[in-house]
Amino acid sequence: MNSKQARSRGPIHRLMAADHARLDDLLSRAAAEPGRIDPPPYHEFRRGLLRHISMEEKILLPATQRLNGGQPLPAAARLRVDHGALAALLVPSPTVQIVAALKTILADHNQLEEAPDGVYDTLDKMTQAEADELMMRLQQAPAVPVSPFNDGPKVMPATRRALARAGYADLLPE
Numbered sequence: 001m002n003s004k005q006a007r008s009r010g011p012i013h014r015l016m017a018a019d020h021a022r023l024d025d026l027l028s029r030a031a032a033e034p035g036r037i038d039p040p041p042y043h044e045f046r047r048g049l050l051r052h053i054s055m056e057e058k059i060l061l062p063a064t065q066r067l068n069g070g071q072p073l074p075a076a077a078r079l080r081v082d083h084g085a086l087a088a089l090l091v092p093s094p095t096v097q098i099v100a101a102l103k104t105i106l107a108d109h110n111q112l113e114e115a116p117d118g119v120y121d122t123l124d125k126m127t128q129a130e131a132d133e134l135m136m137r138l139q140q141a142p143a144v145p146v147s148p149f150n151d152g153p154k155v156m157p158a159t160r161r162a163l164a165r166a167g168y169a170d171l172l173p174e
Contacts, residue, residue: 009120009121009124010120010121010123010124010125010128010131011124011131011135012060012120012123012124012127012131012134012135012138013114013120013121013123013124015135015138015139016052016055016056016060016113016120016138017110017113017114017120019048019052020052020106020110020113020114022048023045023048023049023052023106024106024110026041026042026044026045026048027041027042027045027099027102027103027106029041030042030045030094030099031096031099035096036096037094037095037096037099042094042099043146046090046146047143047144047146049086049090050087050090050144050146051141051142051143051144053083053086053087053144054141054144055138055141056079056083057080057083058141059134059137059138059141060123060127060134060138061073061076061079061080063123063126063127063130063134064076064122064123064126064127067126067127067130068126073119073122073123075112075118075119075122078112079109079112079113079119081165081166081167082105082108082109082112082166084162084165084166085105085162085163085165085166085168086102086105086106086109087162088158088159088162088163089101089102089105089159089162089163091147091149091150091155091158091159092149092150092151092155092156092159093149093151094149097171097172098172100171101163101168101171101172104168104171105166105168105171156172159172160172160174
């Protein structure tokens with residue numbers, strides 16, 4: 001997107017797309033060394049992605065559903081299964097395969113949100129009358145509590161099920 005396109009975007013689109021770019025950078029930094037995950041940027045990515053998902057799930061999607069007569073956005077179900085898959089991938093300790101899966105899902109997911117007339121443009125149009133209040137709520141959204149990694153025997157099967165529900169069963173083969 002060029003600078004003219006960025007300026008023509010609404011405030012939600014600009015804020016959330018900038019957060020995508022920040023998160024993508026953190027994940028790239030975490031996986032910069034082949035075969036190794038750098039813990040500090042990965043931990044910051046993990047905290048940031050959980051907050052980003054929370055902002056969409058607790059602020060943006062409910063606001064648009066309310067403004068749409070109680071009907072969710074057509075893309076809401078897709079966003080939610082993606083969010084479930086992404087959150088599931090954040091439970092176990094990171095591996096090269098998990099980071100690759102995160103990057104794949106985020107590429108598709110971010111495109112759905114950031115594309116012209118995508119989710120963020122739709123949100124900006126629907127919430128125009130409440131833009132200032134929503135922006136304040138988004139900017140003040142609290143950090144999400146982050147649990148320690150869990151590598152228990154039930155975690156990877158549950159993660160694979162979440163990926164399958166989102167259409168990404170092939171990302172983490174058994």
